[in-house]
Amino acid sequence: MADHEERRSLLGNQDEVSFRGRRPPGKPGTKLPAICDPNHLLHRVLVLVFMCFLGFGSYFCYDNPAALQTQFIKDLDLNTAKFMQLYAWYSWPNVVLCFFGGFLLDRVFGIRLGTIIFSFFVCVGQVIFALGALLNHFWLCELGRFVFGVGGESLAVAQNTYAVNWFKGKELNLVFGLQLSMARLGSTVNMNIMGWVYSKVADLVGSPGYTALGASLMIASVTCLFSLICALVLGYLDRRAEKILHKEEGKTGEVIKLTDVKDFPLPLWLIFIICVGYYVAIFPFIGLGQVFFIEKFNFSPAEARAVNSIVYIISAPASPVLGFMVDKTGRNVIWVMIAVITTLAAHMMLAFTFWNPWIAMSLLGVSYSLLACALWPMVAFVVPEHQLGTAYGFMQSIQNLGLALIAMAAGTILDTKGYLILEVFFCTCICSEYFVCVFLTFSAFDTLNLQKTATSDEE
Structure with missing residues (x-):
């Protein structure tokens, strides 16, 4: 999936307000329980749990094709080149969206609504992908991966923005590390469990085939639904903290100016x-x-x-x-x-x-x-600091362009x-x-x- 956790150099230069050192307003003598106090470590740990699981579904489902490569090729009657289109269609929208994902979060949706929208795209994309396999329509699988890709990369930007907004300071490196670990956990669990899920579903439906494949992918979509629920909970907790601490909604800090490219x-x-x-x-x-x-x-x-x-x-x-x-x-x-x-x-x-x-x-x-x-x-x-947003956006864009093209080329080379x-x-x-x-x-x-x-x- 192109390694979104390495954006910390860009994110670390933002001016979001830290939650530290503030006390929630209230009547004299009143005190919020630790689990409900945005200033308290216990509450921020609770937020961190939802923050880490926010991208779990996206990472789990991204490599569903790799975990079920044999089943895809056999059940949908594909060659390797067509199979690798499933990865190419994920990358295509991100050739463009890497420039505009941060802008949409900052200027259009806001971090909370934007996170929910991108999580919704991931969830809907995975369901369409599963339906394509269930109905044996490969074009529908490709459409599902495209929709999934629309949300996947931008969701990672939102996840990092939440991390900076809540943990900017000495805890931030640890938080990025935990988010990375959870992302890799999602990929690892997918690789090791989806084959088992497919075999169990095949036993239930009576035989392997595209029906079992589609049902297995639909089961995998539960992880995306779970991540969508995490996005909703995070939005609520962040809005609540905004009211209590009178803080501003977090920004990504990514200022994209395409005219900067000529000065690289x-x-x-x-x-x-x-x-x-x-x-x-x-x-x-x-x-x-x-x-x-x-x-x-x-x-x-x-x-x-x-x-x-x-x-x-x-x-x-x-x-x-x-x-x-x-x-x-x-x-x-x-x-x-x-x-x-x-x-x-x-x-x-x-x-x-x-x-x-x-x-x-x-x-x-x-x-x-x-x-x-x-x-x-x-x-x-x-590059100077004011060009970092454009530089990282361009880097992500050409990375996704390269992955899309090489995914198709690799499939063709393998077939021939x-x-x-x-x-x-x-x-x-x-x-x-x-x-x-x-x-x-x-x-x-x-x-x-x-x-x-x-x-x-x-x-």
């Missing part, structure tokens, strides 16, 4: 290239990974789903730790190069050896987490050439990113030195 420096364009070239070798591979592990390593479907989910499992605890390490050491571009090299090593192991794939996938999980921690903050090092050539294609993408990293090191030498100096001064 060369290092920023290199960062964009690295972002696209790296992530297209991760998410499309995970989307196609289940059958790969079954065919090459003779894994059972359950084992294939488990090893395919290890990237998400590792990134949940590793991202905060690696982010802290990058913050302390600086030299982000060096860490990006290390992540690129280790990712290339992981793909080469999967392509050219029969070593236990748990090794390569674990390495891929660590590399993916390291790159996310090191790459996204680099944008703030090479097989998994080996597909892995060679991914290795080529990663190799090209290494040379871009080297070029970035020289083109942004002064900036990187300043970054190192600033890090040393903080220490």
Whole structure:
């Protein structure tokens, strides 16, 4: 899904009012119970629970196709290229919405209504997706994924805005880490449970097929409904806190000016290239990974789903730790190069050896987490603060454009050439990113030195 948790550099510069240090107004001698007091840690922990589950349904359902790859291809009579359209249709709306999601939250809907609307889009999109499978209409599945994508990326922006609004300060990094962990938990649970759900539904309906597939996806939509309920509860709690604390409704801080694109420096364009070239070798591979592990390593479907989910499992605890390490050491571009090299090593192991794939996938999980921690903050090092909204929006947009195009290309390569050539294609993408990293090191030498100096001064 393109890694929305790495927006913290942008979000951290906002001017939202912290809840700390304020007392709720009331009659002298009255005191709200801790669970009802927006100033109290217990109440904010309650808010954090709903905040974390806000994106659970979106992340759970995003990789439903990957968890049920075999079933989709068989039950709906698809080739791999058509199957990968399910990921492409998620990315298409976000080529544009990454520019306007923050604007809609700030200027049109407001954070509370906007979160509810985007959660509703996610829920409705998943239901349409499930109906498409249930009725054996693939075009309806594609429509469902498009609607799902309209809400998915913007919902992540809303989730981050809520986090800043309630926890800006020393707790914010922990909150972002918890949100990331919950997101990865949703992806992991999906990978490991949807195959079991499908088999149980198939037993109930009498045989596997598109009816069982559609019913399984409809069951998965319950997680999106749960996230919609969390959005409603969060809206109520935030509005209540606004009245008690006389605070303003939170803003994303994303000011998008397309005219700024012409002023982007060369290092920023290199960062964009690295972002696209790296992530297209991760998410499309995970989307196609289940059958790969079954065919090459003779894994059972359950084992294939488990090893395919290890990237998400590792990134949940590793991202905060690696982010802290990058913050302390600086030299982000060096860490990006290390992540690129280790990712290339992981793909080469999967392509050219029969070593236990748990090794390569674990390495891929660590590399993916390291790159996310090191790459996204680099944008703030090479552009002025007033261009951050546009830079991050453009970065997300071209990332989704790349994912949409490569998802279709990967499916076609797999149908015509097989998994080996597909892995060679991914290795080529990663190799090209290494040379871009080297070029970035020289083109942004002064900036990187300043970054190192600033890090040393903080220490």
